[in-house]
Amino acid sequence: MSTLQTEHVYKVFGRRPDDAVRALESGTGRDELRADGTTAAVIDASFDVKPGQIFVVMGLSGSGKSTLLRMLNGLLEPTSGRILFGGQDLTALSAREMRRVRSTKISMVFQHFALFPHRNVLENAGYGLAVQGVPRAERDRRAAEALALCGLEGWENSWPDELSGGMQQRVGLARALATDADLLLMDESFSALDPLIRRDMQDQLLELQKRFKKTIVFITHDLNEAMRIGDAVAVMRDGRIVQQGTAEDILTRPADDYVAAFVQDVDRSRVLTADAVMTSPARSDADGCDCPTVTADTPLADLCAVSARVPHAVDVTGTDGAVVGSVAQDRLVAFIGDEQRAPVRCTEVAA
Numbered sequence: 001m002s003t004l005q006t007e008h009v010y011k012v013f014g015r016r017p018d019d020a021v022r023a024l025e026s027g028t029g030r031d032e033l034r035a036d037g038t039t040a041a042v043i044d045a046s047f048d049v050k051p052g053q054i055f056v057v058m059g060l061s062g063s064g065k066s067t068l069l070r071m072l073n074g075l076l077e078p079t080s081g082r083i084l085f086g087g088q089d090l091t092a093l094s095a096r097e098m099r100r101v102r103s104t105k106i107s108m109v110f111q112h113f114a115l116f117p118h119r120n121v122l123e124n125a126g127y128g129l130a131v132q133g134v135p136r137a138e139r140d141r142r143a144a145e146a147l148a149l150c151g152l153e154g155w156e157n158s159w160p161d162e163l164s165g166g167m168q169q170r171v172g173l174a175r176a177l178a179t180d181a182d183l184l185l186m187d188e189s190f191s192a193l194d195p196l197i198r199r200d201m202q203d204q205l206l207e208l209q210k211r212f213k214k215t216i217v218f219i220t221h222d223l224n225e226a227m228r229i230g231d232a233v234a235v236m237r238d239g240r241i242v243q244q245g246t247a248e249d250i251l252t253r254p255a256d257d258y259v260a261a262f263v264q265d266v267d268r269s270r271v272l273t274a275d276a277v278m279t280s281p282a283r284s285d286a287d288g289c290d291c292p293t294v295t296a297d298t299p300l301a302d303l304c305a306v307s308a309r310v311p312h313a314v315d316v317t318g319t320d321g322a323v324v325g326s327v328a329q330d331r332l333v334a335f336i337g338d339e340q341r342a343p344v345r346c347t348e349v350a351a
């Protein structure tokens with residue numbers, strides 16, 4: 001299992017890109033360069049993604065997400081900076097070596113499924129293995145296993161156009177899992193799906209990730225999706241990562257006005273958990289009562305439902321059942337509401 005690291009990565013399109021990087025390093029603005037016909041698509045991107053982590057890159061159109069992803073899978077060469085995966089410097093590899101790394105260690109899941117219409121579901125799921133030269137029998141076995149994990153057992157002999165959009169994307173996910181690649185790059189993978197199916201896919205990814213602990217970079221422009229699935233989230237603006245941290249960090253401590261405006265509409269009751277709002281030590285006013293409690297990872301929406309039924313602050317318990325903190329109802333309401341909106345009543349959220 002390998003860590004992905006990027007160190008001061010730049011990508012500049014246009015004439016004299018190296019000069020442009022030096023100019024950016026010494027403080028020249030992106031707009032100044034653009035006046036000269038040069039686009040700084042990614043500027044000084046540094047981050048680490050550990051095995052088992054989902055690192056979400058989020059930003060508006062044109063902020064540099066796809067360019068960053070294309071550098072991670074070796075389709076674009078950085079103008080400057082290094083990309084390391086499992087300690088291996090991908091930016092130092094020859095095109096041939098990079099192709100090998102791409103076919104064995106990296107899997108992509110695209111927005112538009114990218115299934116072959118004239119191959120059945122099993123063949124589509126086994127495509128990455130075919131590229132690796134894995135013999136037919138083993139390929140089919142591993143592809144069938146991956147399909148089953150993605151909830152598509154029994155669909156092996158169907159054609160892609162017989163499947164719904166959500167099912168087609170499951171085939172895409174199965175294809176990525178079948179290869180055993182450690183690094184999964186997901187480019188707006190769920191963006192074309194209906195909201196409910198999209199949520200299902202997010203849940204499925206989180207479930208699979210618990211088991212496989214891949215190193216995942218997930219690109220999205222959807223803030224709620226980022227907050228829901230990201231262990232770490234990077235917000236990009238005009239080529240730069242303007243903030244990276246947990247969803248809670250970004251929601252509760254936005255780095256600047258841009259991030260604050262960006263996160264204004266997120267449904268905090270589903271993103272934040274008891275951990276973010278509890279105070280410790282635990283309250284002292286109800287020793288020994290039998291009221292329901294929550295754990296640190298309980299979403300605020302569920303915490304509100306409990307809070308509405310409890311006449312005092314809700315206790316938060318650790319894995320051993322001991323009380324580690326508590327959440328008073330007024331604190332909960334203060335967190336879920338904000339200056340821009342009327343405070344939400346816990347009972348409304350619970351409903």
Ligand SMILES: Nc1ncnc2c1ncn2[C@@H]1O[C@H](COP(=O)(O)OP(=O)(O)OP(=O)(O)O)[C@@H](O)[C@H]1O
Nearest residue numbers: 013039040041059060061062063064065066067068
């Ligand atoms: N091959 C290229 N040549 C010149 N400019 C490019 C090239 N590829 C991307 N750009 C520019 O780089 C900037 C970042 O584009 P990029 O596609 O990475 O953003 P994005 O955040 O992925 O946007 P979207 O969500 O719309 O795909 C944009 O200004 C884009 O026009």
